[in-house]
Amino acid sequence: MTAYWLVKSEPAAWSWDDQVRDGTTHWHGVRNYQASNNLKAMKLGDLAFFYHSVTGKEIVGVVEVVKLYYPDPSDPKGIFGMVDVKAVKPFATPVTLEQIKHDDQLNHLALIRQSRLSVMPIDVEAWKRICALGGITA
DNA sequence: GCCAACGTTGGC
DNA sequence: GCCAACGTTGGC
Numbered sequence: 475m476t477a478y479w480l481v482k483s484e485p486a487a488w489s490w491d492d493q494v495r496d497g498t499t500h501w502h503g504v505r506n507y508q509a510s511n512n513l514k515a516m517k518l519g520d521l522a523f524f525y526h527s528v529t530g531k532e533i534v535g536v537v538e539v540v541k542l543y544y545p546d547p548s549d550p551k552g553i554f555g556m557v558d559v560k561a562v563k564p565f566a567t568p569v570t571l572e573q574i575k576h577d578d579q580l581n582h583l584a585l586i587r588q589s590r591l592s593v594m595p596i597d598v599e600a601w602k603r604i605c606a607l608g609g610i611t612a
Numbered sequence: 613g614c615c616a617a618c619g620t621t622g623g624c
Numbered sequence: 625g626c627c628a629a630c631g632t633t634g635g636c
Binding site for chain 2: 528589
Binding site: 506 | 628629630631
C-alpha cells in the first residue's frame with residue numbers, strides 16, 4: 475500500500491529543477507524529530523509532493539522514495555537520517571499554498587496547521603484532490 | 613525536570 | 625525585512 479507525503483525545500487537551496495536534473499538524490503538535512511520520524515516511516519515506492527517553501531509556496535512535482543531511511547552523514551551528531559528520492563513527474567499547474575489554505579477539503583493539512591514541519595503525511599483523499607488541481611493523474 | 617533564552621523556519 | 629510559531633539548549 476503506497477503512502478503519501480509532502481516534503482519541503484527552499485528552491486534557493488534545492489529546487490524541483492535541481493531534483494529533475496540530478497534524478498535520484500539524498501534527502502539530507504532534516505534536523506527535526508517529527509520530520510525525521512516521518513522519513514523513517516516511508517516505504518519504497520511511497521510518493522511525495524515536492525513543495526517550494528519561502529519562494530513560490532507551491533507544490534510543483536512528485537518524487538518517489540527509492541531508498542529507505544538511513545543515517546544522514548551531514549548530521550555531525552549522527553542522530554538524524556534521510557531517504558533517497560527520485561523525480562517522477564512535474565505538476566502541469568503548480569498548486570499554491572493559497573489554494574490549499576482556502577480549500578475546505580485541504581485546509582486540515584499539516585502544511586497549514588504546522589507551517590514549520592518540513593516532512594509530513596498526506597491522506598489519500600488530499601493526495602487525489604491536489605493531483606487533480608495540479609493537472610496530473612494520481 | 614522546569615523554563616527562560618535562543619535559534620530557525622517560513623509566511624506575510 | 626519582520627515577526628509569529630515553535631523546537632532546542634542549558635542553567636538551575
